[in-house]
Amino acid sequence: MEAEINYLAVLVASLIGFVVGFLWYGPLFGKAWMAEVGMTEEKQQSGNMAKIFGTTFVLQVIMTYCLAMFLADDSIDLAMGAFYGFLTGAGWILPTMIINNLYEQRSFKLSFIQGGYWVVVFTLMGLVLGAWR
Numbered sequence: 001m002e003a004e005i006n007y008l009a010v011l012v013a014s015l016i017g018f019v020v021g022f023l024w025y026g027p028l029f030g031k032a033w034m035a036e037v038g039m040t041e042e043k044q045q046s047g048n049m050a051k052i053f054g055t056t057f058v059l060q061v062i063m064t065y066c067l068a069m070f071l072a073d074d075s076i077d078l079a080m081g082a083f084y085g086f087l088t089g090a091g092w093i094l095p096t097m098i099i100n101n102l103y104e105q106r107s108f109k110l111s112f113i114q115g116g117y118w119v120v121v122f123t124l125m126g127l128v129l130g131a132w133r
Helices: 007-028 030-037 041-045 049-070 078-105 108-131
Strands: none
Touching: 007 030, 007 049, 007 108, 030 108, 049 078, 049 108, 078 108
């Protein structure tokens, strides 16, 4: 089977991570996340935002492209794409976050803030990739 990838869908699905991230780490869970990781507003603002956002976007495209490869079968539709995206987030990413945070002796609250973000993002990426064939 030769995979047919919709590159525009990959780009749009990648951008979803930024939109969700803005909301997730802003008004929704921003204060809780900052408290859990010991981040201050001053420290956050002193970061190299071009490097952070640029690298994040490149990595987001790589993740989305890999998900698109998994979803390249013609039988995948919106619902199945969302379902497989959810399984990716809930079955691979969230457990990975919990394991890492256990060894780093960080809270389950942080694990669910960080991992929950990825569950939502992968679900939405899968939805876009499944719908936009």
